[in-house]
Amino acid sequence: MLEIKDIKTHREVFEKALKKRNFEANSLFTNVLDLDEKRRSTQTELDEVLAKSNSISKQIGMLFKNGQTDEANKLKAETGELKQKSKTLSEQHDSLQQELKELLYQIPNIPHQTVPSGQDEDDNEEIYAEGDIPKLDKNALPHWELAKKYDIIDFELGNKITGAGFPVYKGKGAKLQRALIQYFLDKNTSAGYQEVQVPLVVNEASGFGTGQLPDKEGQMYHIGEDDLYLIPTAEVPITNIYRNDMLDEADLPIQLTGYTPCFRREAGSYGAHVRGLNRLHQFDKVEIVNLVKPEKSYQVLNEMVEHVKTILQELELPYRILRLCGGDLGFTSALTFDFEVYSTAQERWLEISSVSNFETFQANRLKIRYKDKNKNKKLIHTLNGSSLALPRVIAGILENNQTSEGIKIPKVLVPYTGFEIID
Structure with missing residues (x-):
């Protein structure tokens, strides 16, 4: 399986090399890179939600410790929403990851430079x-x-x-x-x-x-x-x-x-x-x-x-x-x-x-x-x-x-x- 970072760096070279296999990679590479961008964006959003949730959880602990129960309960409701959002984002990320893997499985290896072109x-x-x-x-x-x-x-x-x-x-x-x-x-x-x-x-x-x-x-x-x-x-x-x-x-x-x-x-x-x-x-x-x-x-x-x-x-x-x-x-x-x-x-x-x-x-x-x-x-x-x-x-x-x-x-x-x- 090709590495995504290599596809990004060597896309034109890879596409030309794969033509030796009579394999057109352009559309697949485009789909892979687009999907990877979505996956990365989803991961970033998920990380931000998790970080915010962790921060609020620490605040809730301090509020309860200081006897500020009402404020703590308000924040608990917010963490519930963040938890649901993180679950949704996590499922989206896993789905994108699986879809990306299935696309990569369709792409053959890059032929070595000494491989001759040919049909069969x-x-x-x-x-x-x-x-x-x-x-x-x-x-x-x-x-x-x-x-x-x-x-x-x-x-x-x-x-x-x-x-x-x-x-x-x-x-x-x-x-x-x-x-x-x-x-x-x-x-x-x-x-x-x-x-x-x-x-x-x-x-x-x-x-x-x-x-x-x-x-x-x-x-x-x-x-x-x-x-x-x-x-x-x-x-x-x-x-x-x-x-x-x-x-x-x-x-x-x-x-x-x-x-x-x-x-x-x-x-x-x-x-x-x-x-x-x-x-x-x-x-x-x-x-x-x-x-x-x-x-x-x-x-x-x-x-x-x-x-x-x-x-x-x-x-x-x-x-x-x-x-x-x-x-x-x-x-x-x-x-x-x-x-x-x-x-x-x-x-x-x-x-x-x-x-x-x-x-x-x-x-x-x-x-x-x-x-x-x-x-x-x-x-x-x-x-x-x-x-x-x-x-x-x-x-x-x-x-x-x-x-x-x-x-x-x-x-x-x-x-x-x-x-x-x-x-």
């Missing part, structure tokens, strides 16, 4: 690519056919138990899934991240804090009776660990990693491009989250990108990195780099990680601050990244490593799987 994913910039795309036999299969051939992932069984988008992993498929989770966690903890296990359901405040609500409300599974949400990513509960906390500068940076299943409704997603593991309603993911001082956040973002690169290098998967354009940038992000693995059998790129800097956007919603050496209170910067999302990594491993003998397991995973080939 076709306008994203490829900034790096590594790895040779393997040449497969003419009879090579897509991963959903390989999963059936080797009986390692059962999509039909998942559909029977729950519905489409909830696969069942079996045998070596289940072991490969578990191996990847442990490998990702080991890589992250060896890089300095502290592992945490977090709840898979969150309350509404947590969803609003990291920006999934109200922006992606229709994409989240909602438990109506308890008003809780299944998490779409571990980013939500992990970042909310520090909601409303005041941190010391010495506490930063905070680096956390966690594995969770993730749940996404993915409403309206149909067609061949979402077949198999390409898009699921439930999937496993290992996440990394950073809470850092503002001046360090872009250095940390680059370090996160390099960290994910080392994982993909060890998995021996051909990949590329994209800088997302304004039209494809997530609502809460200032700058995002997407990692994509090439699926040789499908002849297309599959997104397997997003690494993002949210600057103060989440921290302002979450009220996560720190005290610097001079005891000044400042908002932190939050960052997160997939490290990694499993389904499309598995799709890439199955398709790119298929041979006539079976599917070869990347060497780095063999100590985790206990086998070298799926046959």
Whole structure:
């Protein structure tokens, strides 16, 4: 969430930057600033009424003490009127405050200056690519056919138990899934991240804090009776660990990693491009989250990108990195780099990680601050990244490593799987 003081100071700059997202902010900014002025005016009037009421209350005490009962009772009647007026003003202030918050929730984050303009994913910039795309036999299969051939992932069984988008992993498929989770966690903890296990359901405040609500409300599974949400990513509960906390500068940076299943409704997603593991309603993911001082956040973002690169290098998967354009940038992000693995059998790129800097956007919603050496209170910067999302990594491993003998397991995973080939 943007800070009102920043909107006042940088309005023209913000409006121009938001046009990269194809977002017209002028009318919203006008409404925000007008509403903020009303809120401030109401607060000033309320403070004056409360101050007057307190002053009269002191006078009443002195009058009663001096035996001036009639004068005291006259002033008591006035305090009653002031009390009612303060109640009305307080309710008006709270209503304006809520209305203001709802307006601010509609405004996305300001794109970083390096974010390119663009309408959609076709306008994203490829900034790096590594790895040779393997040449497969003419009879090579897509991963959903390989999963059936080797009986390692059962999509039909998942559909029977729950519905489409909830696969069942079996045998070596289940072991490969578990191996990847442990490998990702080991890589992250060896890089300095502290592992945490977090709840898979969150309350509404947590969803609003990291920006999934109200922006992606229709994409989240909602438990109506308890008003809780299944998490779409571990980013939500992990970042909310520090909601409303005041941190010391010495506490930063905070680096956390966690594995969770993730749940996404993915409403309206149909067609061949979402077949198999390409898009699921439930999937496993290992996440990394950073809470850092503002001046360090872009250095940390680059370090996160390099960290994910080392994982993909060890998995021996051909990949590329994209800088997302304004039209494809997530609502809460200032700058995002997407990692994509090439699926040789499908002849297309599959997104397997997003690494993002949210600057103060989440921290302002979450009220996560720190005290610097001079005891000044400042908002932190939050960052997160997939490290990694499993389904499309598995799709890439199955398709790119298929041979006539079976599917070869990347060497780095063999100590985790206990086998070298799926046959």
